[in-house]
Amino acid sequence: MAQDLEAGPRVTTAAFADRLAEAVERKRSQLVVGLDPSLELLPLEVRGESILGRAETARAYARFCCGIVDAVAPYVVAVKPQVAFFETLGGDGLTALERVCDHARNVGLLVIADAKRGDIGSTARAYATAFLEPREDGTPLADALTVSTYLGHDSIEPFLQACRLHGAGIFCLVRTSNAGAGDVQELTLSDGRRVWQHVASLVDDWGADLVGERGLSSVGAVVGATVPRAVGEARRLLPRSILLLPGVGAQGATPADVARAFTSGPASALVTASRSVIYAYRGGQSDWRAAAGSEAARLRSEVWSVSGW
């Protein structure tokens, strides 16, 4: 249990930011592939007996995601399973998620669980335990987690603790890629800044004591690639944070839109693409694994090229 592991302040693995930077430089890749399994989009051969129910669907999700992991592994530094899709299948879905995360880690990839969790007090601690602290077998479910910021510093503190003690990372929601982001994040404050700009400065503070040997903090930020102006501004406000940039591909942004994000180092930003990679096979007749691998390879080269490293 978490309590025992926190008895002494020992870091069991290197800082997340350093592990990521090492992987980026070794693989010359800043690409993260999102795993968003959806039954009606899976190749027929993978669906199997999914019509029989949830347990079979969960097994199909695991088969598909593990196949994608193998196909994209040479071209990406991390995978980003989207927890929601697994949750639709209850306990069976979570078991499938664990299998996929374990497989990705076994083939040498980092795992960023996209769950956007956020709560207070003992509940926030429980989320940190669920995603970032060692389980019975000594490994955490994920290396990093996306987290909500609306509840403020005490909702983040348990995750920071996991970063300090277990070499975990977090990506805080700052400016998202969707149309509704304007409703709250783009409101103008009395000092003239936008809400998301203020949140960015909070994130910079939270990550100040988690800067690793490569100069990057294990406290990163989610900034939508669909708003290039915001990407540049976020880079300025968060000089040491790794920016996780969703929105390239299916949501319409291009790697060129995010070039400015990489000015703090080759590993200072990560481009995530999900449906455009994992369902690439739907655009043609090729094998689903081969199609995902090709698209990941193409995108990895394009991103590396615009990053200027």
Added chain:
Amino acid sequence: MAQDLEAGPRVTTAAFADRLAEAVERKRSQLVVGLDPSLELLPLEVRGESILGRAETARAYARFCCGIVDAVAPYVVAVKPQVAFFETLGGDGLTALERVCDHARNVGLLVIADAKRGDIGSTARAYATAFLEPREDGTPLADALTVSTYLGHDSIEPFLQACRLHGAGIFCLVRTSNAGAGDVQELTLSDGRRVWQHVASLVDDWGADLVGERGLSSVGAVVGATVPRAVGEARRLLPRSILLLPGVGAQGATPADVARAFTSGPASALVTASRSVIYAYRGGQSDWRAAAGSEAARLRSEVWSVSGW
């Protein structure tokens, strides 16, 4: 799957707000008990063989929560399982959560899943499916869900859809009960309002077309009981919303602090208490079920009394 169920716009059950209002008036209770299972706080007799691992711990959580459900059922209108604690146990934990939710619904209680989910596009849809749409057996996991608001209207829309089609409810995070709430929620906007007050007005809009026969909307709001000033102001900004008020008990607020929340009707606010009820046995020598039942009975009377109905 959800897609089939949405082919025609049929509501399979009454609106959440009406179901809740009926329960409040019938039971003369505005109390919701939070289910926050934590191994080290469970009665020894319930822990069983939990030392053997996660699966056994999950069974202990289910035993404990189902026992609490039975003990408090006469005094509460709903239970609020805190999903984080179940997630610490992976697939076994989610299976336990399903068992607890099903049991609560079987004994006639409403279930408010406290998960604070929020994401965009197909991911938001998946969360709505996971928590609020009918599963294979035709019932949803929960009647209502707490949701994040930072991502704006399109992150909420799939949940509103579940309210319209399946009689579900949501509680949107507006002003939370923790110290860090000031970091973002209390920022002053250029028009002089606080961020949370703006969010409250958004929530009022989102719920406008989901007002039921009793005059209350199925789109509610989470407002911390620890800030009595905010409770009164939220009531004014959200005249038709059911306010979910955490913070009474272990977090220090009293029922008197939230009396103003009930001015829109007996069911227009719900007081939630978690640890002070479910772990009431730790304050004395009594049976854990009896202690939880007594504390729930006491709190229900106190809340009903201050509500003025």
